[in-house]
Every structure is written in C-alpha cells, then in structure tokens.
Amino acid sequence: MSVQTRVQQHRKHHISRRANRLSPSGIRKFFDLLSGMEGVISLGVGEPDFATPWHIREAAIESIEKGQTMYTSNSGTPELRKEVARQLRADYGVDYDPVSEILITVGVSEALDLTMRAILDPGNEVILPDPSFVAYPSSVILAEGVPVSIPTYENKNFEINAGDIESRITRKTRAILLGYPSNPTGAVMSRPKLAEIADLAYDKNLTVLSDEIYARLTYGVEHTCFASLPHMKEHTILLGGFSKAYAMTGWRIGYAAAPAEIIAAMTKIHQYTMMCASSMGQVAALEALKGDQDCVREMVEDYNRRRLVIVKGLCDIGLSCFEPKGAFYAFPSIRRTGMNSEDFAEKLLAEEKVAVVPGSAFGACGEGYVRCCYATSLADIEEALRRMKRFVGKHRGG
Amino acid sequence: MLKDILKILENDARARPKQISDMTGMPQTEVTRLIKQAWQDGVILKYKAIVNWDKAENEHVFALIEVKLEPQKDVGFDSIAERIYRFPQARSVYLVSGTYDLFVLVLGKNNHEIANFVSQKLSHIDGVKATNTQFILKRYKEDGEIIEGLEEVKRQPVVL
Numbered sequence: 001m002s003v004q005t006r007v008q009q010h011r012k013h014h015i016s017r018r019a020n021r022l023s024p025s026g027i028r029k030f031f032d033l034l035s036g037m038e039g040v041i042s043l044g045v046g047e048p049d050f051a052t053p054w055h056i057r058e059a060a061i062e063s064i065e066k067g068q069t070m071y072t073s074n075s076g077t078p079e080l081r082k083e084v085a086r087q088l089r090a091d092y093g094v095d096y097d098p099v100s101e102i103l104i105t106v107g108v109s110e111a112l113d114l115t116m117r118a119i120l121d122p123g124n125e126v127i128l129p130d131p132s133f134v135a136y137p138s139s140v141i142l143a144e145g146v147p148v149s150i151p152t153y154e155n156k157n158f159e160i161n162a163g164d165i166e167s168r169i170t171r172k173t174r175a176i177l178l179g180y181p182s183n184p185t186g187a188v189m190s191r192p193k194l195a196e197i198a199d200l201a202y203d204k205n206l207t208v209l210s211d212e213i214y215a216r217l218t219y220g221v222e223h224t225c226f227a228s229l230p231h232m233k234e235h236t237i238l239l240g241g242f243s244k245a246y247a248m249t250g251w252r253i254g255y256a257a258a259p260a261e262i263i264a265a266m267t268k269i270h271q272y273t274m275m276c277a278s279s280m281g282q283v284a285a286l287e288a289l290k291g292d293q294d295c296v297r298e299m300v301e302d303y304n305r306r307r308l309v310i311v312k313g314l315c316d317i318g319l320s321c322f323e324p325k326g327a328f329y330a331f332p333s334i335r336r337t338g339m340n341s342e343d344f345a346e347k348l349l350a351e352e353k354v355a356v357v358p359g360s361a362f363g364a365c366g367e368g369y370v371r372c373c374y375a376t377s378l379a380d381i382e383e384a385l386r387r388m389k390r391f392v393g394k395h396r397g398g
Numbered sequence: 399m400l401k402d403i404l405k406i407l408e409n410d411a412r413a414r415p416k417q418i419s420d421m422t423g424m425p426q427t428e429v430t431r432l433i434k435q436a437w438q439d440g441v442i443l444k445y446k447a448i449v450n451w452d453k454a455e456n457e458h459v460f461a462l463i464e465v466k467l468e469p470q471k472d473v474g475f476d477s478i479a480e481r482i483y484r485f486p487q488a489r490s491v492y493l494v495s496g497t498y499d500l501f502v503l504v505l506g507k508n509n510h511e512i513a514n515f516v517s518q519k520l521s522h523i524d525g526v527k528a529t530n531t532q533f534i535l536k537r538y539k540e541d542g543e544i545i546e547g548l549e550e551v552k553r554q555p556v557v558l
Contacts, residue, residue: 051551301402301405305406305421305422306421308420308421308422308423309417309420309421312420313420378417378421382417
C-alpha cells in the first residue's frame with residue numbers, strides 16, 4: 001500500500017496544507033476544558049463584561065425596524081467612513097479621506113487578514129513582538145508570509161525596540177506589525193519609542209501595521225496613534241474598531257485606514273470574501289462614534305478600578321505583576337511557583353476553578369506568565385484572587 | 399479624589415475603605431478620612447439597600463402625587479413642601495416646573511392608606527390647591543437599578 005493511500009484511509013477528508021500549518025489556539029484549549037465546568041471564574045476571555053451601551057443597541061434596533069437590512073457599499077456606509085475619519089482627525093490630528101482611505105471591515109480580525117493578503121507575497125516577512133495577540137502570526141502564515149518574532153521583556157516594559165527590529169530586517173521584510181496597547185501584556189508604547197520605529201520605517205521604506213483596537217483603553221497615559229507621527233501616514237496601515245471601547249465584540253465592526261492604493265487592494269479582497277460588514281452593525285458603530293462618549297469614560301474608569309485591584313492583589317500573593325497601562329489584561333509572572341505557564345493554568349483551573357490563559361499561547365516570551373483579563377466584575381476578581389492565593393500558597397517553590 | 403470614592407459608594411454602599419483604596423490607589427487612611435469628612439459635610443446622607451418589595455411579600459402600594467400649590471402670604475413653597483415631606487409616607491418630594499408644583503412619591507400599605515393620606519393630610523395643608531394621584535402599577539427601575547427581568551448574558555467559548 002502506498003503512503004498516500006494509507007494517509008487517505010486515515011483521513012477521510014483532504015485538509016489543505018495551509019490549514020494544517022496553523023496551530024490551534026492555546027486559548028481555545030482552555031475554553032473547551034472550561035465549558036463543561038461549574039463555578040468557574042473566568043479571567044480568560046478578552047472581552048468587556050459590559051453589554052453594548054443602550055443608546056447604541058437602540059439605534060441598531062431602530063434601523064432593523066425601518067428595514068435598513070440591505071447590503072451596504074463594499075467599503076462601508078459613507079456616513080460611518082466619514083465619522084471614522086472625523087474621529088481620527090479629532091483624536092489624533094490625522095487626515096484620512098473617507099472615500100478612498102477608509103474601509104469598514106468585519107472586526108479588526110478581518111482587517112488584519114485583508115492587510116496581510118493585500119501586502120504580502122509568498123515568503124515576505126512581517127516583524128512582530130513576542131508575546132502578542134494569537135492571531136498575528138497566523139494571519140501572516142495564511143497569507144504565505146513569514147512571521148519574525150522579536151522578543152520583548154518585562155524589564156523593558158514589553159516594548160518593541162527599533163534597534164531589535166533593525167537587526168531583523170532582511171530583503172524580504174515587508175512590514176512591522178505593532179499591537180499596542182498590547183494583548184496580552186497591557187503594555188503601551190511610549191511616543192519616543194514609537195518615533196524611533198517611525199524613523200526606521202521611513203529610512204527602510206517599510207509599512208507599519210498598527211493594530212490600535214485598545215487605543216481608548218489607557219490608564220494615566222496617552223495613546224499615540226502611529227499614523228500621527230511625522231511622515232507616518234504614508235507608511236501606516238491603521239487598524240481600529242469598536243469592540244473593546246464600546247463593548248461591541250459581537251457586532252464585528254472594525255476598520256482600516258491606510259493609503260488609497262492599499263485600501264483599494266484590501267477592498268478588492270473584501271468584496272469577494274465578505275461583500276460588506278453587517279448593515280446593522282455599521283449603524284450601531286455610527287451611533288457609538290456620534291453619541292455621547294461618557295459611556296466609554298465610565299467603562300474606562302471601571303476597568304481602571306479593577307486594574308488597580310488585580311495588579312495589587314497579584315503582587316500581594318507573590319505573583320509579581322508588570323503594571324499594565326492599557327487594554328484590560330494583567331500579565332503576572334508565575335516563575336516563583338516553578339511551573340510552566342500551561343501547567344499553572346491547567347492546575348489552577350482544576351484545583352481552584354479559575355481560568356487564566358497561559359502566556360506561552362502568545363509566543364515563547366510569554367512563557368513564565370499568565371494572562372488575566374480583568375474585564376469582569378470586581379466581586380469575581382476578588383474571589384479569583386482569594387483562590388489564586390490559596391493555590392500559590394500550596395505550590396510555592398514548586 | 400472624593401468624587402472617585404463617592405462613585406464607588408453610590409454603586410455599592412458596602413465597599414470597605416480597604417477595597418476602595420485598592421480600587422483607587424489612594425492610601426486607606428486617606429479614604430477613611432475623606433469618607434468621614436463627606437459624612438460630616440452631609441455629602442453622604444445615608445447607606446441604604448434598594449429593596450424589591452414585590453419579592454418580600456410585603457403588602458405595599460406606591461403612588462405618585464402631583465400637587466398644585468397656592469402661594470401663601472409670607473410663606474414660600476419651601477415651607478409648604480416641608481409640611482409635606484415631614485410625613486414619613488412621603489418617600490421623595492421634588493419641586494418641579496410645569497402644571498403642578500410638587501411631585502410626591504408616597505408609599506403606603508394599601509390604596510386605602512394612600513387615599514387617606516391624600517384626603518386627610520395632604521389636601522388639608524394650607525397652600526395645597528389641587529392634587530393628582532397616580533397609583534404605581536409596576537416598578538421597572540429604581541434609582542438606576544433594574545428591578546427584574548434582567549437576564550444574565552452568558553459568554554460563549556471563543557478564541558481570541
């Protein structure tokens with residue numbers, strides 16, 4: 001029997017090499033474990049625990065009642081693109097043309113995929129920080145590119161360094177992918193550090209793909225929009241969305257803002273794969289931007305209280321914790337327990353029913369850490385900390 | 399800042415100074431001092447529970463009473479309002495613009511008790527010209543809290 005026939009007998013269906021190359025998300029594994037358990041406190045899902053503010057939901061309901069249920073323009077409704085442009089101008093002073101430089105997508109996830117497909121040829125390299133969001137390397141691989149990880153470290157605030165990037169640049173390097181405020185570390189890049197990367201991108205004529213989905217969630221520091229740095233609008237593909245700031249994860253609305261040529265290429269792929277983002281989602285997103293922004297401020301204030309509680313709580317139980325200045329994650333070191341991050345997360349779930357995500361899911365440099373999402377009620381955070389204290393006490397020193 | 403503390407307490411009157419200190423990053427002694435000061439200054443009036451009486455099997459009726467006043471010689475609206483809000487049945491009393499002048503939320507054991515309050519007490523007060531009583535049939539939301547029917551949304555397993 002030939003090897004091929006044996007493989008065919010073993011696997012009933014042919015699965016592409018492309019799909020086979022993707023490793024299953026380390027987070028998924030935990031949620032499969034978790035879904036059958038009772039009484040679990042989850043610090044796992046990176047999602048606001050708030051429902052979308054009512055005025056936003058109400059606007060979408062009204063649009064459905066009125067029968068606004070058709071396809072929209074491929075690029076997104078003109079009103080929403082205009083409003084996104086207005087907001088980027090107001091917040092960061094960057095001018096985007098709503099007609100040719102903005103594309104509304106099905107969440108930032110689609111924007112990420114479109115970007116990779118639009119700018120990468122097979123073998124092109126994308127430089128990205130390690131640890132970072134699980135979808136980054138996969139989106140590069142799906143577009144037949146090669147992710148090149150740059151280690152980042154807690155004692156350097158998990159910032160990615162222009163010097164480190166420069167040493168990895170080859171003839172195949174096509175883009176630098178930044179995701180700050182960072183999932184999973186909560187790190188925010190300082191403006192001077194970003195300016196160094198901007199200089200590098202300018203000198204080497206590289207594209208910077210900046211995922212700024214957590215831009216509105218910063219605590220005591222200001223977010224710098226990469227495209228707002230001198231000369232950077234021409235070099236930046238800016239990705240943003242509504243999920244995190246407006247608690248709109250399920251609506252799946254995001255956007256890309258970039259030079260017209262790139263947006264045109266992305267739109268071509270988008271129109272053949274997605275047609276357009278959902279019409280009611282776009283109505284909701286428009287209301288989010290046009291409506292009162294107090295809801296965002298209130299949620300950020302709430303996250304900040306939880307952030308202070310969880311960071312202090314983790315430090316108090318001996319899990320030293322980097323101070324996250326953005327997003328809604330704490331990323332404590334678990335090294336003193338002697339466990340690796342996957343064992344820690346598995347045992348913590350089994351013994352104390354607290355779900356956290358092993359840092360190794362976000363790259364090799366995430367090993368020795370776990371990600372705790374604090375977008376959950378204070379009562380749950382406090383209970384989770386009590387359980388973790390018991391757990392750490394039991395396993396101290398391995 | 400005091401405002402941060404008040405926001406936390408308005409949402410959860412049981413929050414302890416230690417918790418508030420953790421939530422704000424302010425030293426616990428400072429939190430305790432500011433709360434004490436707010437209490438003394440009358441910024442914090444009282445720590446109370448919001449009760450869903452429907453579930454406590456306690457016979458009760460709420461009514462909203464609009465009250466039209468007639469200005470009295472040498473007596474302002476404030477003192478007429480005081481004569482009304484002194485009654486323990488009056489849970490909330492507001493001076494309002496529009497057709498009526500006062501808006502009184504009343505709690506009684508039953509319709510009869512509220513009818514008595516209106517006909518025997520309220521309408522006898524000097525300066526009260528007319529009243530308009532509306533019995534409350536159902537309370538949906540009280541002081542920012544939805545009373546019932548709020549279903550908890552469960553998260554589904556997702557990769558992100």
